[in-house]
Amino acid sequence: MAQHFLLSAKARRLSLTQVAGLTDTEILALLKKARWGTEEEQVCSRCGIRHFAYFIKTRQQWQCKHCHTRFSITTGTIFQSHKLSLRQILIALYLFTTESKGLSAVSLSHKLNVQYKTAWILLHKFRESLNLTKDLTALSGEVHIDGCYVNYYLRPKNFQHKRIDRRAKRNQRKDKSCVMVFRQRAANQNRIQGADRSIVAVLKEENTQDILALTHKLVKPNSTICADENPAYDSLALHYQLERVNHSQEYCSIDGITNNLAESFFARLRRMITGIHHRMSNRYLIHYANEIAWREDERRKSIQEKFNELLNKCLSCPPSRHFVGYWQGNKRPPVSFGVSSLSDNQQYHIAA
Ligand SMILES: [Zn+2]
Missing domain, CATH: 3.30.420.10 (Ribonuclease H-like superfamily/Ribonuclease H)
Structure with a gap:
């Protein structure tokens, strides 16, 4: 009998120790690759021009040569203004990816030793990225x-x-x-x-x-x-x-x-x-x-493919309006049903 896919070596490929053991330089390289497709050039988060921006090593930020805006790897993405370290975010992303039926915020808060509220927001940002980037082209067959x-x-x-x-x-x-x-x-x-x-x-x-x-x-x-x-x-x-x-x-x-x-x-x-x-x-x-x-x-x-895909989606989504300042009272509007439930949160997003 053929081996089940989930038991195969191909399905694994990426481990928690690998993700947790990345150096800061490797983490930045991984995120640059996921966000801009290359480790060399950057896309300015304000004017959108792709070029070799000045890298300010002490701040881990770039300065645009055209509009002089300073931006970091997460500026203009769903992780903008993050309080957790990039390593913690990547570990959470890995844990979220490897679960088959989802990951609860309590469980993640124990694994990362962060507050429940922090874990809840981070997981919902992952879900929001998935929801915003979903493919709505009509099905057939x-x-x-x-x-x-x-x-x-x-x-x-x-x-x-x-x-x-x-x-x-x-x-x-x-x-x-x-x-x-x-x-x-x-x-x-x-x-x-x-x-x-x-x-x-x-x-x-x-x-x-x-x-x-x-x-x-x-x-x-x-x-x-x-x-x-x-x-x-x-x-x-x-x-x-x-x-x-x-x-x-x-x-x-x-x-x-x-x-x-x-x-x-x-x-x-x-x-x-x-x-x-x-x-x-x-x-x-x-x-x-x-x-x-x-x-x-x-x-x-494989876990590797799913991890990369989710990371790409998160980095291509603008900052969330509903999960920034959520615990300060900024809540998503009440649910809408029917056709509008497919895309109701898109109109509430601010541009990157
Ligand atoms: Zn610029």
Whole structure:
């Protein structure tokens, strides 16, 4: 039997001791390569001109030869004004990358010996970079879609006479919401088995209007969509080749129809909720769901590749408005649902 990818030497390639053992010069070289693609030239964070800027060794900063602005390796990126050392940031990035279902802020704060608040912000900056740089080009071919409810659990009262009907709509939690996923089956199943691209959105509930709008945006015409028996998906039959599987009777129809690509995504999401975070507020739900989408899509890449990719994404994102000054009261606006949940945080970003 072939060896599982995660057990292979290729999947490892990078270790915590390697990352922690980098010298300051090596760390700067790594970040320069990730940010500007070369160790020689720099791109001014203000005027954007690529050139050999003056390096001020004592401050570890550059001065632009055109506009005379001074900038460091993190100026204009999501790590701007960082309080942690670059080494701590890289170690956190490594730990975040190697987890399969996510990393909790408490766990990271213990590993780095920093406050919970510091770890929480850093992890959310990683998630925000993933969310801002996600690829929203429409999916094609075979696309599996489904919704998964979160924040729905109601704890039963102790006394039997005080218990309520937890199925009734009037008794449900106000913050109950639904994560929708669209997953495209890889065109070459020899190269990668299962899905190769996933896009997530957040809905209040699975309803025809939102599902139709999202599908039009995220799935190319003439694609095949596999969905379960929920009537909210019925209207898709007018626009796409729609295949159904009735989960109350079977998980795989006699013709081999499933929507298991979506279900396997939810398996990982539910494990993340029960095993790592325990609670996800709706305000940051899209970040967590998109993190799982990234982990699913990159599951066949080595730690080294994933580490470099995440680092690139972080260094290409502008400073975050919501996680700078978060504990001083600067919070993200309340959650938006439907199509706007795909990109609602982009408009709140200041330019680099
Ligand atoms: Zn400049």
